[in-house]
Amino acid sequence: MYLKKVSYLPNQVPDSSIYPFDIPWLENFRFLDFSSNITFFVGENGTGKSTLLEAIADQCEFNTAGGGRNSYVEVDQAESALGEYIRLSWSPKVTKGFFLRAETFYHxxxxxxxxxxxxxxKYAAYGGKSLHHQSHGESFLxxxxxxxxxKAIYLLDEPEAALSPVRQLSLMKIIKDLEHTxxxxxxxxxxxxxxxxxxxxxxxxxxxxxxxxYEETxxxxxxxxxLQAPEIVQNELFKEEDL
Structure with a gap:
């Protein structure tokens, strides 16, 4: 591992009543440890998992619109409000890496x-051709x-957005091949x-x-x-809609 901990600086936040500082877990948040090379953030939409990932990208000096340290993509609303109020602890620090934002990958x-x-x-790192000349899933892979x-750190925000189940397994294999470095x-x-x-x-x-x-998620x-009983789930879902 390279990134060991992310710490929050709540005393420096100017107004904790506005987004993203009003996200519920931030009230009790002080730090988060990373104990393995592969870490997942899970939660419903709006719970702040992508917000924290973006803040980490900001402190890594990656482009928060997506990319690495030397990427200059410009996208509206891509700045990280939380990034200024966290600190990263490294051992050792790495500067190589990439922040993937599925929603801004087109840009x-x-x-x-x-x-x-x-x-x-310029296309050598992307299979030899423009990412626009590949399907969304192909361009991700x-x-x-x-x-x-x-030796790098990769921050991926919902990479499955463009990947079929088979290609999600392909991504899993890529991660496995790289997890030791x-x-x-x-x-x-x-x-x-x-x-x-x-x-x-x-x-x-x-x-x-x-x-x-995993089994508790x-x-x-x-x-x-x-998968075990789709008809039961569907009956329960549609019954609720009819009420």
Missing amino acids: YASYIDALEDIPSK SLFKNSFGG AQFIIATHSPILLGYPNATIYHFDNDEIETIR IHYILTKRF
């Missing part, structure tokens, strides 16, 4: 296209396969990715960030229940 692909390097050079490697922190809703062996899973749905076992529980 990152456009940024690469606009670079003035010759095509064979091209990035993972060709750009990721070595790279560190991954991943915000996800994917029950497939969450099943990565021996990963740390942090749960954001309560008033405190807590570790949780709602992602696992609901998926398992649906």
Whole structure:
């Protein structure tokens, strides 16, 4: 591991009543330890898992619109309000890495296209061709396969957004190949990715960030229940809608 801890500086926050400082777990949050090379953030939309991941990216000096330290993608509302109020503890510090934001990946692909390097050079890290000339899922995997490697930290915000279940397994294999040299922190809703062996899973749905076992995540529980008896789940769901 490279990133050992993220600490929060609540006394420096100017107004804790506004977003994102009013997220419930921030009231009790002081620090978060990283005890393994693979860490997942899980929770419902709006619970702040992506907000914390973005703040970590900001303190890593990655572009918070997506990219690494030398990426200059410009996207509205891509600044991290929380980033200024956290601190990272390293051992040792690494500067190589990437912040993947699924929602702004299109803009990152456009940024690469606009670079003035010759095509064979600027596309070498993306499978040899423009990310716009690949499907959404192919472009994600091209990035993972060709750009990721070595001593680095990778922050992935919902990478499953463009990946089929088969390609989520491909991403899992890529992570496995790199886990001894790279560190991954991943915000996800994917029950497939969450099943990565021996990963740390942090749960954001309560008033405190807590570790949780894979089998205790709602992602696992609901998926398992649906696959075992889809008709029961559907009957319960549609009955509620009719009330």
